[in-house]
Amino acid sequence: MTKADIVTKITDKTGMEKSDVQAVVESFMKEVRNSLETGENVYLRGFGSFIIKKRAEKTGRNISKNTTIIIPAHNIPSFKPAKTFVESVKKKVKVS
Structure with a gap:
């Protein structure tokens, strides 16, 4: 949709x-x-929450150059559905 x-x-x-x-x-x-x-997080009762997740600094690999890189700490937006929302989707959506 x-x-x-x-x-x-x-x-x-x-x-x-x-x-x-x-x-x-x-x-x-x-x-x-x-x-x-x-x-600021956004909370919508019965629907879910738009929240900010904090990602810690981590070490990654550049496979093509075979080198190690440092991925800095950063924030990412995320959606966490409400429990009632998750339950209603589980009941109504048919798995193929």
Whole structure:
């Protein structure tokens, strides 16, 4: 599902204008991004949390040059689904 699909489904369910729904979806994503960029996690009860994970410095290998490189410590955005969300997906999604 793409962002356009989400906008279309919300438009169909609410009867709102497509441009208004798109603006709301864009604003939501921008606020989540801005919060994470400033170091603030986003918690959506019943859905999940957008959190920042800290990765420690580690040693890696450049296989093509056969050299060791140091990968510096860094932060990455992550999504952790709520327990109820995970359970509902487990019940409804059929494994092929």
